[in-house]
Amino acid sequence: MNSTSQQPYFGDLLRSWRSERQQSQAELALKVETPPRHISFLETGRSKPSRDMVFRLSAALGIPLRDRNLLLRAAGLADAYAVHDINSxxxxxxxxxxxxxxxxxxxxxxxxxxxxxxxxxxxxxxxxxxxxxxxxxxxxxxxxxxxxxxxxxxxxxxxxxxxxxxxxxxxxxxxxxxxxxxxxxxxxxxxxxxxxxxxxxxxxxxxxxxxxxxxxxxxxxxxxxxxxxxxxxxxxxxxxxxxxxxxxxxxxxxxxxxxxxxxxxxxxx
Structure with a gap:
């Protein structure tokens, strides 16, 4: 439950996407099957998201794959999606x-x-x-x-x-x-x-x-x-x-x- 230097950045990204998709913390929590308090803790940096939670949040918010990588990095996790040039x-x-x-x-x-x-x-x-x-x-x-x-x-x-x-x-x-x-x-x-x-x-x-x-x-x-x-x-x-x-x-x-x-x-x- 301890905050890290990366967590506020993840929280800012999560809050930004939630606001863009016009979802309340309670609505998002229902979609990812977690208590609203946990969403609040993720946004304030009091909780660190697991890899599975990042995937669930990304899917619930309809976040593009490239931006899901950014969320994973902000949480201190490795990228999940390849980004290649069209001619590669x-x-x-x-x-x-x-x-x-x-x-x-x-x-x-x-x-x-x-x-x-x-x-x-x-x-x-x-x-x-x-x-x-x-x-x-x-x-x-x-x-x-x-x-x-x-x-x-x-x-x-x-x-x-x-x-x-x-x-x-x-x-x-x-x-x-x-x-x-x-x-x-x-x-x-x-x-x-x-x-x-x-x-x-x-x-x-x-x-x-x-x-x-x-x-x-x-x-x-x-x-x-x-x-x-x-x-x-x-x-x-x-x-x-x-x-x-x-x-x-x-x-x-x-x-x-x-x-x-x-x-x-x-x-x-």
Whole structure:
């Protein structure tokens, strides 16, 4: 029951996640089958969590795998989940599956993105579409192209989106709802805010906003409209942090005109 230098840090993390998930100590205690007093002791550092308790708390709070490692370290315990680069040997099976998924979606543009919206891979259709609309974007060799930058940068897709304000609002509200953790949300919003001419009213979470499940992005191709909607796929039951964070976002045509353009763009007709 003695406090250690690590315990307050663990308690701060636990309290932060519990607050983010809007759960009381009593509600969390019920989920992990422990007395509410024990949750209080964990948050104040009076009790040290076992490895099993960290797992149970993480599952009850829906904490991402990478962040579960942080909780374990704060408790003085070893990491439980591997964190590998997408190009590492350990990720070859996952990477191969992602590539096959994107290839199967051809001729529809498909992007593999990580938890911070970096593009880790894309299919040929996505490359063709970007090149057709914006050409080669300025890039930093030490940093991947980011899908948020591609959408919000005035040198990117932004000038080509006819329904720009509706699309931007939908994207920001989607970030609020889909971010794995508060830090991810702050990182994403800060990334967008650095681009010019974006209203401040966009950044707040709107509890009354109802996202459209099939919201189109209306691109302007020299006067010809291209209406697409996106579908996001993720890996089921991941045991690797990066595998959990990877998403494949594919853009499908809304109408026959868009389908015909995508086919022509890729020489499929």
């Amino acid at each position: 040997d350990e990720m070859s099976t996952v990477h191969g599956a992602v590539i096959r998924l994107m290839t199967a979606h051809d001729p529809n543009p498909s992007f593999a993105i990580d938890r911070t919206w970096n593009i880790v891979d894309m299919n040929a259709s996505a490359q063709f579409l970007i090149a057709h609309l914006v050409g080669d974007l300025p890039s930093n060799s030490t940093r991947r192209l980011n899908l948020l930058d591609l959408a919000f940068d005035p040198r990117g897709l932004r000038p080509h989106v006819d329904n720009w304000e509706d699309f931007a609002t939908q994207t920001v509200q989607r970030l609020h709802r889909e971010a794995l953790c508060p830090e991810d949300l702050r990182t994403a919003l800060n990334r967008i805010k650095r681009h010019p001419d974006l209203p401040e009213r966009w950044w707040d979470f709107d509890v009354k906003y109802t996202p459209n499940p099939v919201f189109p992005i209306c691109l302007n191709l020299g006067g010809a409209p291209l209406r697409l909607f996106s579908v996001i796929a993720s890996i089921a039951m991941p045991t690797n942090a990066l595998a959990q964070e990877l998403r494949v976002e594919t853009f499908f045509p809304v109408d026959d005109e868009a389908e015909a353009f995508i086919a022509r763009l890729n020489g499929k007709n």
